[in-house]
Amino acid sequence: xxPIPKFSKEDILNCAYEIVKKEGFEGLNARKIAKVLGCSVxxxxxxxxxxxxxxxxxxxxxxxxxxxxxxxxxEKEDNPYKQMGLSYIKFASxxxxxxxxxxxxxxxxxxxxxxxxxxxxxxVIKTGQMVTGLSYEEQKKFxxxxxxxxxxxxxLVATKTIQFTKExxxxxxxKSIKEMLIGxxxxxxNEGK
Amino acid sequence: xxPIPKFSKEDILNCAYEIVKKEGFEGLNARKIAKVLGCSVxxxxxxxxxxxxxxxxxxxxxxxxxxxxxxxxxEKEDNPYKQMGLSYIKFASxxxxxxxxxxxxxxxxxxxxxxxxxxxxxxVIKTGQMVTGLSYEEQKKFxxxxxxxxxxxxxLVATKTIQFTKExxxxxxxKSIKEMLIGxxxxxxNEGK
DNA sequence: TTAAAATGATAACAAGTGATATATAACGAA
DNA sequence: TTCGTTATATATCACTTGTTATCATTTTAA
Numbered sequence: 001x002x003p004i005p006k007f008s009k010e011d012i013l014n015c016a017y018e019i020v021k022k023e024g025f026e027g028l029n030a031r032k033i034a035k036v037l038g039c040s041v042x043x044x045x046x047x048x049x050x051x052x053x054x055x056x057x058x059x060x061x062x063x064x065x066x067x068x069x070x071x072x073x074x075e076k077e078d079n080p081y082k083q084m085g086l087s088y089i090k091f092a093s094x095x096x097x098x099x100x101x102x103x104x105x106x107x108x109x110x111x112x113x114x115x116x117x118x119x120x121x122x123x124v125i126k127t128g129q130m131v132t133g134l135s136y137e138e139q140k141k142f143x144x145x146x147x148x149x150x151x152x153x154x155x156l157v158a159t160k161t162i163q164f165t166k167e168x169x170x171x172x173x174x175k176s177i178k179e180m181l182i183g184x185x186x187x188x189x190n191e192g193k
Numbered sequence: 194x195x196p197i198p199k200f201s202k203e204d205i206l207n208c209a210y211e212i213v214k215k216e217g218f219e220g221l222n223a224r225k226i227a228k229v230l231g232c233s234v235x236x237x238x239x240x241x242x243x244x245x246x247x248x249x250x251x252x253x254x255x256x257x258x259x260x261x262x263x264x265x266x267x268e269k270e271d272n273p274y275k276q277m278g279l280s281y282i283k284f285a286s287x288x289x290x291x292x293x294x295x296x297x298x299x300x301x302x303x304x305x306x307x308x309x310x311x312x313x314x315x316x317v318i319k320t321g322q323m324v325t326g327l328s329y330e331e332q333k334k335f336x337x338x339x340x341x342x343x344x345x346x347x348x349l350v351a352t353k354t355i356q357f358t359k360e361x362x363x364x365x366x367x368k369s370i371k372e373m374l375i376g377x378x379x380x381x382x383n384e385g386k
Numbered sequence: 387t388t389a390a391a392a393t394g395a396t397a398a399c400a401a402g403t404g405a406t407a408t409a410t411a412a413c414g415a416a
Numbered sequence: 417t418t419c420g421t422t423a424t425a426t427a428t429c430a431c432t433t434g435t436t437a438t439c440a441t442t443t444t445a446a
Contacts, residue, residue: 002390002391002392002393002442002443002444003391003392003393003394003441003442003443003444004393004442004443005392005393005394006393006394007393007394029432029433029434030433030434030435031432031433031434039394039395040394040395040396041394041395041434041435042393042394042395042396042436043393043394045434045435045436046392046393046394050434050435051433051434051435052434100297100298103352103354104293104297104348104352105293105352145342145365145369145372148342148345148346148349148369149338149341149342149345150345151345151348151349152341152342152343152344152345152346152348153341153345155297155344155345155348156341156344159296159297159298161296172338175380176338176341176373178376178380179338179373179375179376179377179379179380180369180372180373180376181376182372182375182376182379182380183371183372183373183374183375183376183377183379184372184376186372186375186376186379187368187371187372187375195412195413195414195420195421195422195423196411196412196413196414196421196422196423196424197412197413197423198422198423198424199423199424200423200424222402222403222404223403223404223405224402224403224404232424232425233424233425233426234404234405234425235406235423235424235425235426236423236424238404238405238406239422239423239424243404243405244403244404244405245404
């Protein structure tokens with residue numbers, strides 16, 4: 001009995017997602033979605049009870065995109081630990097607005113979602129151990145330092161403060177981690193004395 | 194002939210500064226300033242041609258506050274290079290909203306203001322050399338890595354993703370830089386071979 | 387063909403914000 | 417004291433954005 005919908009919930013979500021990708025949530029509002037889709041605001045408020053609800057669903061899409069990047073890295077044959085850092089930075093480079101939303105605008109909330117927390121699962125530490133040869137506890141400590149460094153690069157990339165090529169970043173990260181590991185081991189040895 | 198002004202330009206600027214300190218520019222508008230000062234919006238638009246102009250002046254105050262932190266570090270007797278990193282992080286901790294405004298929200302503009310650029314003056318490199326004993330060119334390269342790490346911590350502090358004590362941060366930074374330096378030197382030696 | 391159902395367009399309301407027109411009052415020079 | 421100057425309050429306009437009321441239209445079961 002009802003007419004065939006012209007604008008599905010998915011259409012609207014995708015449209016909103018693209019807007020946020022370019023302009024962040026600041027650039028998102030009901031009328032802009034409508035304009036891009038070529039409709040009125042009605043289909044939006046038909047499919048979502050409020051803009052807040054729509055924002056939440058877009059936020060989930062963004063988080064899924066992030067997870068996609070990190071999962072693909074984890075599954076790589078060649079040094080998945082290193083790949084995760086590179087993926088984190090690549091995400092910041094490919095989707096700077098998303099990166100800012102997820103990791104640069106929080107104040108208190110969602111501490112659980114942080115890369116440090118959600119990437120520090122047993123498997124990540126073990127993956128790291130394969131590279132470093134450190135004990136589990138040592139790897140945990142070292143991991144924090146590596147992630148701080150990686151996060152630093154990613155933040156600079158997301159804000160376009162530095163504009164390194166993929167190759168430059170790869171070299172910078174690889175070299176730095178290597179050096180950090182050498183220093184870490186050396187200092188550990190000294191402590192033992 | 195004119196009545197004595199009740200609300201000076203300075204009053205208004207200070208009030209705006211305090212609001213931005215707590216809530217960022219998102220929380221700043223003419224009516225809120227007026228409410229806090231206990232006046233109408235007239236004194237504001239009397240002293241400033243537009244909110245945009247007021248925002249710019251607040252932005253300058255914020256940048257001055259940042260410079261204050263960095264200058265005080267530079268002047269310290271004890272390891273000014275290390276103090277600069279700590280000051281950068283302390284600024285992020287004391288004024289998270291200011292830090293976000295200056296270093297976490299840029300897209301293209303103000304690349305000149307970046308810590309990497311404006312802290313990489315000759316004196317900073319030389320200050321660093323006193324600690325590391327590296328050559329000028331080497332110190333420059335090493336400096337970038339140290340600042341990326343420092344920036345990483347500062348970003349995490351500003352977003353309250355990590356809530357380390359001053360002592361924990363001091364130890365983390367000092368240890369990490371020490372390790373990075375050891376690794377850097379070691380790798381340099383290997384390259385020489 | 388008709389009617390129920392609900393999609394979508396139009397228009398409008400409400401709240402928030404920048405900005406301004408107007409009136410008032412304070413202040414000091416004359 | 418009077419008057420010109422101008423700081424301030426009040427009220428208002430303009431615009432943006434979330435949201436909704438109203439109505440026309442579409443679609444299909446009967």
